[in-house]
Amino acid sequence: EDQVTQSPEALRLQEGESSSLNCSYTVSGLRGLFWYRQDPGKGPEFLFTLYSAGEEKEKERLKATLTKKESFLHITAPKPEDSATYLCAVQAIWGNTPLVFGKGTRLSVIA
Amino acid sequence: DAGVTQSPTHLIKTRGQQVTLRCSPKSGHDTVSWYQQALGQGPQFIFQYYEEEERQRGNFPDRFSGHQFPNYSSELNVNALLLGDSALYLCASSSLPLSGGYSYEQYFGPGTRLTVT
Known part of the structure; x- marks a missing residue:
C-alpha cells in the first residue's frame, strides 16, 4: 500500500529563519511526487x-528535492505570507x- | 484560462439527507477526481471519472456516487448523510499528456465545505 508521512506536523519559524519540511514515502513504483x-x-x-531521485525544483523561496525514499521542501528566508x-x-x-x-x-x- | 470551479461553496445538510456537489474541470482537462478532506487530514481519494465512466474508486461506501458529463464536468452525490461526512470536498482535474510524457499533475478547485448536522 502506498503511504506518505510528513514531518513535522507543525512548524513555527521567525521571519527569515530557513528550515526544511520532510516527506517520506513508500510506493510500488513512483511516477511523480x-x-x-x-x-x-x-x-x-x-x-x-518531482519525477526521479536527484531532481530539484525551485520557486521563489521554495526548493523541493527528491531521493528514493523521501522529499524535502526547503524554505529559505520565509515571510509571513508563506x-x-x-x-x-x-x-x-x-x-x-x-x-x-x-x-x-x-x-x-512569525514577523 | 479558467481553473477548476466547484459549487456550492458551503452547504449545510441534516443527517439522512442527500447532497449533490458540482465541478467543472480546468480547460483542456478530461479527467476529474474527487477527494474528501477531513479537518487536519490530507485529502482522501473517493473516485475518478474519465470518458464518463468511473475508472477508479477509493475506500468509500456506495452512498458516494458520481457522474461525468460529455463536457467533462462532474457531480458527486452522497446519500443518507452521516455526521462523519462533514468535510471539505475537493475536485481535481487532469489530463493524459498528449505526447506520452510524464505530467499527470492534478489541479484542485476551491472545494465545497459540507456540514452535516
Whole structure:
C-alpha cells in the first residue's frame, strides 16, 4: 500500500529563519511526487512535481528535492505570507492513478 | 484560462439527507477526481471519472456516487448523510499528456465545505 508521512506536523519559524519540511514515502513504483500549498478552507495549490531521485525544483523561496525514499521542501528566508499547510502526495506509475497524500505540515511564519 | 470551479461553496445538510456537489474541470482537462478532506487530514481519494465512466474508486461506501458529463464536468452525490461526512470536498482535474510524457499533475478547485448536522 502506498503511504506518505510528513514531518513535522507543525512548524513555527521567525521571519527569515530557513528550515526544511520532510516527506517520506513508500510506493510500488513512483511516477511523480507532488508538493501542494493549502491555505485554510481553500483547495490545494500546485507547487512542484518531482519525477526521479536527484531532481530539484525551485520557486521563489521554495526548493523541493527528491531521493528514493523521501522529499524535502526547503524554505529559505520565509515571510509571513508563506504561512500555510504544505501537502506532499505521491502517484504510482500505473497510468493516471489517484494521488496519495500525507497529512501535511502546518507552517507558521512569525514577523 | 479558467481553473477548476466547484459549487456550492458551503452547504449545510441534516443527517439522512442527500447532497449533490458540482465541478467543472480546468480547460483542456478530461479527467476529474474527487477527494474528501477531513479537518487536519490530507485529502482522501473517493473516485475518478474519465470518458464518463468511473475508472477508479477509493475506500468509500456506495452512498458516494458520481457522474461525468460529455463536457467533462462532474457531480458527486452522497446519500443518507452521516455526521462523519462533514468535510471539505475537493475536485481535481487532469489530463493524459498528449505526447506520452510524464505530467499527470492534478489541479484542485476551491472545494465545497459540507456540514452535516
